[in-house]
Amino acid sequence: MPQKDAPVLERMRHYAALYPRFGYRRIHVYLEREGIQIGWDRMLRLWWQAKLQVPKKRTRWRVSASWPRPVPAMGSNQVWAYDFVFDACANGQPLKCLVVTEEWTHEALAIEVQGSIRSSRVIDVLSRLVSLHGAPRYLRSDNGPEFVSHAILKWLQKAGIETALIDPGKPWQNGTAESLNGKFRDECLNMEWFRNRIEARAIIETWRRHYNEDRPHSSLGYRTPKQFKDEFQKQQSASTHRVAFLVKELLHQHRDKRTVNKAARCTSCV
Secondary structure, eight states: OOGGGHHHHHHHHHHHHHSTTOOHHHHHHHHHHTTOOOOHHHHHHHHHHTTOOOOOOOOOOOOOTTSOOSSOOOSTTSEEEEEEEEEEOTTSOEEEEEEEEETTTTEEEEEEEESOOOHHHHHHHHHHHHHHHOOOSEEEEOOOTTTSOHHHHHHHHHHTOEEEEOOTTOGGGGHHHHHHHHHHIIIIITTOOOSSHHHHHHHHHHHHHHHHHTOOBGGGTSBOHHHHHHHHHHHHHHHHHHHHHHHHHHHHHHHHHHHHHHHHHHHHHO
16 A cells, blocks of 8 residues: 555545444545545545445335426425434333425425424424524425324414425425434434433434534535535625626616716706
8 A cells, every 4th residue: 555545545534434334535635625636546545544434225126317307406495305314212211203394495494303292392393493493484294193283283373384285295395304304213213322312312412413523525516515515605695786886886887877867958058
């Protein structure tokens, strides 16, 4: 092995041990953050040489892109999605996790961990998120009893949020939530051993922050949801300032034109 590859391999093994479910593309992002510039060919060669390949999951059928998702998100804070994920602690305590995600930025807004979650608890979580981020236009979910209860539907109507229920037997219509659920189980629940529910809450919250602020997302150009959200907000702010500037310029031009016309009329009268 060339001497120059030794420090790179050391950092690759470090991140592979830290994130055993990450492939070489995501590890490459972490190396770049450290200032290690390495080409893809060399990265892949060293990855195979160190035998760091991630075990492949079973092949899943992909949904055709010709089947559009009902009410797709077209901007930030337009569509939220929520779903439940279940697990258990080593002491036998059940875990029921309410996972709420923002479809445009892929941000995990909340992962509420309890033994049982009724509709009243769902409303509490949503109320807290609305106070932090503002209300979305749509809330996507399946037809589970917690999501279509009279209390939740009444609260959504009061908050001015429309429902976007997916069709029965079509989880792909809630694809963003399903993707987050899969990563949550693969990278957190399957990798951790919770002694009790209190420990589970702490570990899951740490993973949620890592997912939002540190984990590269291939669907976001290997940016984190936080980076993607910040860049989108800057673009929106720049566009707003640009529109305001153009409107101001048009008003000035219109006023100047009226002044010239007025002066011309006065001259003709003389």
